[in-house]
Amino acid sequence: MNLRSWRSVMALCVSAVCALALVACGNDDDSDSARAARAFAAAMANQDVQTASDLTTSPSQAADALSASFAGMHARTVDATIGNTVEYSDGTASFTMTTTWHWSDDRDYATTTTGSLRRLSTGWKVQWEQSLLKTGMPVGARLQMVRTDATPAPTVRSASGKAFMTMQPVNEIMINPAATRNLQRSVNALAAALKPIAPLVTAKVINEKIVAAQGGEALAVTLRDPDMKVLASDPERISGVTVVKTGMLVMSDRRLSTPLSTGLTNYWQAVRNATSGWQVQEATPGAKPVKLAGEQGRPAPDIMTTINQNEQLTLGDAVVEVAQPATVMSFDAETGGILAMAQNDAAADHRIQADIAYPTGSTLDPVFGAIDDTATDADQARARWQHLGLGLTFTVPGVVGPPGSSSASVSAASFRPQNFTATMLNMGILGVSVARSLKGSPTSVPPYLIKDTPTKVSGGELGAMDAATVARVAAQMAVVARRGDASDLTGAPGLRALVGTNGPAGPGWFVGISGGKVIVVYCEGDASGTAALQVAQKYYRLD
Template sequence: MIESVRTSTVRHSPIRPTPTRKATAGIAVLATVLSACGLFGPDQPDTVSQQFADALNSDDVQAAAALTTDPAAATAAITAMYDGLGNKDGTYTRTDVQESGDDGGTFTMDVSWPFAPGQEWKYSTTGNATKDGDDWKIVWDPAVLAPGLTDDTTVRYTTTTGTPPKVLAAGGAPILEQQVVTLVNLDQGADTAAVASLLSPIAPTITAASLQQDLAGAQGKPVTAISLRAEDLAPIEPQLRQLAGVTLAPQTRLLSTDKALASPTLAGLGDLWQQGQDASAGWAVQLVGQDGSAKSVAGEQGPDAPDIATTLDLPMQMAAERALADVPQQAAIVALRPSTGEVLAVAQNAPADALGPIALTGLYPPGSTFKTVTTSAALQAGAATPDTVLPCPGTENIEGRQIPNDDEFDLGAVPLHTAFARSCNTTMGRLAVGLPPDALQKAALQFGLGVDYVTPGLTTVTGNVPIADSPAARVESGIGQGQVTASPFGMAMVAASIADGSTPAPMIVQGQPGAADKTAPAVPANVTADLRTMMRETVTGGTATALQDIPGLLGKTGTAESGSGPAHGWFVGIKDDLAFAVFIATGDSSAPAVQAAGRFLR
């Protein structure tokens, strides 16, 4: 089935009660003792009314129906009642019997139907009994089962909800709300060519042949060709309704208000929305007519679920999506507000969508963007200062690993800040070798990389920086290769930590920050200040000069080997109270990521 939207949706269906074991019905003491020819004569110790109640309590539909004057109608009504209420847990207690001549009488029953904790339908019914030859029968009337029940109505249990909440962007505009979508269903024999001509302008992959193939594989059953938003359905609805074998089935779903909005954050926010709906659920027992009309006879309305106020900046989100739309490879952008940890934008393109939420949980080698961590570790260890002059040869064999710079550029001996801005692999590899095995792991944790966060509405993985036990492993880790991995979200957290001087708790629902599974000591303020200066130099005179027209931008480029294919490209940036990461898989260099960052910011 094809959706007319590129976004996650949440279906909401009434929750059926979980069947529970029926309590044993109590047998009431008779209120009135009738004569030998009445309902309670000594020759009939179990009266027909008690037998009827006992059969219902035993869930014996056939036995209960057989005690009535119309077993067929009684069987259908009792069965429909059990089906509509979703369980057979009703308890019928016969409470009173009155004689009405020698061949009739009336009785009452107290009834209780439990559905869920705090949900119980209690009522009383009245029935008539009559003598049929030598036997007594219940005069069949559906109302003996439940008040108001007739031959033309059924009874059902349903959950209820109040006004559906909305999911709001930071500015208060709705980004997710419950909407009506319409399924276009095709029966066997439908005119697939006519249907395809109407649907292909909305979904170009739909053709007469594709629809025919779907029908052929359905083994005679109907198929759903597409689900359409209201604005997509309206222009073609009259034509679709005229086609034989085509039916339109409306449903309610949680959808983005703009179908161009397709952030991977919407799935988690949709889950929160559903939790709110579930928590606000009420219940009702309804009498349902043959025309589908329903009248509530019992129940309680739940409280309205509150709207969900998010931190997403809608203009920034759409800018991020536009920046990636034409990138042929999988691509992602994550933007945060360093001072608060607010998630401002999470975007990825259609090729990335096919792999899942890679912006939040996809793990890749971070390449040279990890030099922010390596440099922080070296500065904290006292191995160098920003002005320490270090060699930057075009290639160098370090602990058996031949490390080249990009195109083997050779700077000779330069200050660390220049080696950082120009992204010297050889300099960083040599620095990393001299660090303790756990130095890079500890430095990464100080920036949130390798920390797991439990954040309401947001599922994330930051990355993994294992202890580098060997010098060769430290060389690889120092340039963001080997066993080091990071997600775009994780590298955005690194940028945010450098920008703010401490690692913020990520947050996508206002007032509900995430909780970290571990904490690390803060990076010294002078170290993060030095890193910010070096990242500014990267833009003004290093590997990101293509962005030097953007005032105040700080950044770090990254190219990461990805195995046998082209390298991945990265860019992490800081501008005022904005930190972000751009990732483009198999981009072959950092240039596509830098270009996407420019489109995003400009």
């Protein structure tokens, strides 16, 4: 054997001896290195970025990477376990870590990675590597979980099956005060650019939105794609202004506007959420995200409603008859289905809603008078006006309302409630109940908006109506229409009505039954009873 060969053999022997020396410490779950690894895993499980990064050799780099992935994954809980800890004689150690990210609906994603530790003067530290989060993960990348939705998105349809609301691409025009040197100049320029399509979005309005956003980025207006073509100038050329393209559920017919759109959008979003899928991705700046796990969302069914689009258009034209706050709803007199709802800008500013209870004043005097004449005690009286839809809370899917509601009270001396309040839904179902009784149906029904989706009734029960009571109410409503406050109304054959106010300052009500429909008008302010009759007359002329 020559000298070179002998040296090669000796080098191999030395390497083997060194390797054996490095593993001499072996596996030890009670070692300092194992405890350091488990402490790191515990901080990961707690999603505690600060503690986890401080346990590494590069706290700053670890904090950046962990913060990005924790934010991107937004997991409900995280499990992290350590295994196979091996300590070496050169002051290093190795381990494996299994990290499992959990979300709702039994969604989870797990990785098993290999890491190492180093013994420093401050103790054992985890050698920071991006691959601790996922094997092979490049520096600067992050893990993220995103929802996935099936396409096309569900459509909200009217009773005829026509599209009432559809998801369409829209443009959110944003203004950021921090991104412009002259904010007022940018605001003025944006208002000028929007004027051809959105003249009401003035510089004053934009400034108010900036104030409401507490000086942060504010949404000036949302425009559909065709609207963008008629702007006076390109908003993105204005300092501090950006255009964010997104999708939104909007009215298919631009002439229509209804307070019901908020509740329908919420219901639509709930359907989308329930049918959405999910995907865990490895996201690297400048590269397309890589799918790691997940399931595609299943197609969601279209949402079928009771809305009549022509009725909605009619209500929209009728409600602008007066300047004071006015809201009107229309119901199918047989089924209780909500046909339409509209309100003018003043009512929208007052945030009048279908299921907020408002004082009824004298409006229901004929109803409670009939109950006084036919009921023998307070409990029977209460049951009779509940069976007509009064004093109940209706939670109608697709109709937005606040938690809780006002309820009526009955004094011990009289069957007639004092300071009674009712929602527009209550008043509508009162009209529906009377109309059904006139057609021979003995039971009342709740209002509803989305087909095959039941309404929750609380605070009492609907049910069999007392024939004598309803006959008296119907007769009184006919008198109001022929010789009372509603006698001047025209174009409403067979009208039966209730009209009243809660004093000179209102509110004022109108409930009318005609042509297989029930309409409810609610107005606020002085002479609100007259205003309610004006809206009703405009409706019957257009209907």
